[in-house]
Amino acid sequence: QKEVEQNSGPLSVPEGAIASLNCTYSDRGSQSFFWYRQYSGKSPELIMSIYSNGDKEDGRFTAQLNKASQYVSLLIRDSQPSDSATYLCAGYPQGAQKLVFGQGTRLTINP
């Protein structure tokens, strides 16, 4: 079982709708989770970090962490075509110094 898993997609969402991206992790001791956005041909860009259970909102983005169920999600409200990218979920397994990434979910926002 991979330490961090994401559905690779592609996920297609109409413009203006809510895009929901999900991620699960296997190490119950994991802490500190991150969502990165990567446009084709570019490097990843950090868009959200979440450290404790619950929701964290930043503009159109909301990250949700549920440690009991071991999942992390990212909601994008009012999706825009510019949100089309690959979204990477990442976390630190217990005792690890390095981030472990999921394989990424490719999101397409259709005008």
Add this chain to the structure above:
Amino acid sequence: GAVVSQHPSWVICKSGTSVKIECRSLDFQATTMFWYRQFPKKSLMLMATSNEGSKATYEQGVEKDKFLINHASLTLSTLTVTSAHPEDSSFYICSAGAGGFYEQYFGPGTRLTVT
């Protein structure tokens, strides 16, 4: 967020030559830097972790004598691809963090083409 730069952004070199890529944290001190490579439409692959002032820790399967990493200061790490071959052509990306379980920030990447 914090800013990480990389230089050069792209490089073309001949087979057998060496190429050095620099990664700098511009507005914070990076106790730990990471080097990744990424092939087209593939996932990020961690190559090595470097801590300032100590030897890098390489991932399994990454040749430490081929990919030389130096982290001489809290703001600079370098990756040297020695005796480059066409199969080393890839997108090399560094990231930097302030340590602990906190955010890592990625540089813009360096596209290496070996002819």
